[in-house]
Amino acid sequence: MEIEKILKEQRNFFETGATKSIQFRQNALNRLEIIIKKHEREIADALKKDLHKSAFESYMTETGLLLNEIRYVKKHLASWMKEKRVPTPLAQFPAKSMVIAEPYGVVLIIAPWNYPFLLCLQPLIDAISGGNCCVIKPSGASTVSFKMIKKIIEEAFPLEFVAVIKDGEKENKKLLEQKVDFIFYTGGPRVGKLIMEQAAKQLTPVVLELGGKSPCIVEESADLNLAAKRIVFGKFLNSGQTCVAADYVLVQESVKEELILKMCKWIHRMYGKEPLKCKDYPKIISSYHYERLMKLLKEELVVSGGYGRKETLQIAPTILNETDFDAPVMQEEIFGPILPVIGFETIERAVNLVKQKEKPLALYLFTKEQSVKKQVLSQLSFGGGCVNDTIVHLATSYMGFGGVGASGMGSYHGKAGFDTFSHKKSLLVRKSKIDIPIRYLPYRKYKNLFLHLFLR
Structure with a gap:
């Protein structure tokens, strides 16, 4: 299916509001957990063929960490999604202030080949926890793992919620030309710069997980x-x-x-x-x-x-x-x-x-x-x-987990991942019965005294 069509279907699905409920997000995480467990042996086989990893190392560094992240996110998601009350300045009395986490919309996840399952599906877990629809582009270098990731995603989710795009120069160029609401990239600094440059053309926020000489x-x-x-x-x-x-x-x-x-x-x-x-x-x-x-x-x-x-x-x-x-x-x-x-x-x-x-x-x-x-x-x-x-x-x-400077920007895992894939919307709710007149014209000396009292 063409990239434009997939993005359009995901945009339409997101606009229904279905992904915003906690029940939808929990169900999606449950579904992904079940499918990963079901294919644990096949994941290990794919990693053996692509990177000659042992089953032990595959579980220790990929499958086990994914399952742990899903369990952690499910346990804490309800509290993360709650409106957070914050103090209100005296000058804005009577009112209450809060911060609301809302999904970005349709997000793009670009993953590398070295830990193909972990570095593709872990940001997906965090994106789902934030209530987003996702387009995933795993690396084609780990060919068997790519096919397995595609199989897992297609078995777990409908295309309008999560879709896998094949790797290729033509597809990559086409993908970065599309309008998405957020880009999450893991890879090298050279490609990271190109992604940031393309994202800047449409003012799309990015997280870059890069590398360097540690x-x-x-x-x-x-x-x-x-x-x-x-x-x-x-x-x-x-x-x-x-x-x-x-x-x-x-x-x-x-x-x-x-x-x-x-x-x-x-x-x-x-x-x-x-x-x-x-x-x-x-x-x-x-x-x-x-x-x-x-x-x-x-x-x-x-x-x-x-x-x-x-x-x-x-x-x-x-x-x-x-x-x-x-x-x-x-x-x-x-x-x-x-x-x-x-x-x-x-x-x-x-x-x-x-x-x-x-x-x-x-x-x-x-x-x-x-x-x-x-x-x-x-x-x-x-x-x-x-x-x-x-x-x-x-x-x-x-x-x-994340970098700084040339090694990246932004972070994910757990609460940090939820925050990364969520826009924090600030909201002040004023009472209607009382309207203190200090801020309104005409300005008077007594108003100036009160202004300095409130804003000192």
Whole structure:
């Protein structure tokens, strides 16, 4: 069906007001939950074919998080939808003031390939909670997952409520030319800029979930074994194809070699001495990205990994030492299983090195010193992160997730997601029986006294 026709049908359906009731939204969330559970095995199979993910990793990083988000939203939706009473200034007496959350209307969700189900359906859950109709454009790079997403959506919802648009250059261009009420995009900064430019032509609000070079700072007081274990887990999950994965490690010189040795140890423990034979180790999404990543390894000092297998599009978990900030691997988001390690003498130097780059989507700090924690967190701006862990801050509905500066704008998950997909309408309701005459002409001295009393 043509994009224009789908949008017209969704606009007509939204205008009926059906999506605004709490019962409709709860029913839609229930339906999506049932369908996801029904196809859990097929979702895992799709992720295995597209990214070579294990069933365990698929549930941990995608299906389980989706089901958790649905349960959380259903539990709290009624309270989020209530009119919120706020104080009324004395100058507006007698009246009451309130803020009302209302849906935007027809929203567009553009999702990436690296976590195809999570990053497509999680914003959908939040959009449904806000009472919107949705057009979804998953990435075609994860081809099997795309078909599975389409199957889930078509089984769960009618086209006039939620529709899936196929990926393609022609379709993408056509889609961005259409008038929608809100755009939610997850992907890279280059496309994010193009989407924002197109949205600006029609003054369409956007949320951009981008990426960047997320640092991991390891200070000498840290528990190095635990730091190494958690860095390896977060970095090589999904073969490094995670927007919040640590892009590089800054480690104090006094413990640098020890940290590297411990990271190598944990790579061997998690993936074996021959990681490419590990049945649970994911692959790179395409030959293009495989070649791109392999080129980044040229002229770098490899201390672990550094090799790949083109036939299966897998690259061994790789650690680089003595990487220079001017090296090619430090000029772009790596988005793969390559981890440069850079030393620093003082925490002030580490902070300054991070400041030289754009504000990152995530930041991780390993330390036992409260003064170091305070110094780093107070001086560096980033989307979100962890102290003494990596990556897991996004796996919650209790906090919003999003970037800042070049790493994105806006946030979602839980209440933050409901707020993102809802317009907050301010309303003041005045009483009719009393009408204080101070604001009306003609102005008098006594009115001026009262005005200064009310508005001081």
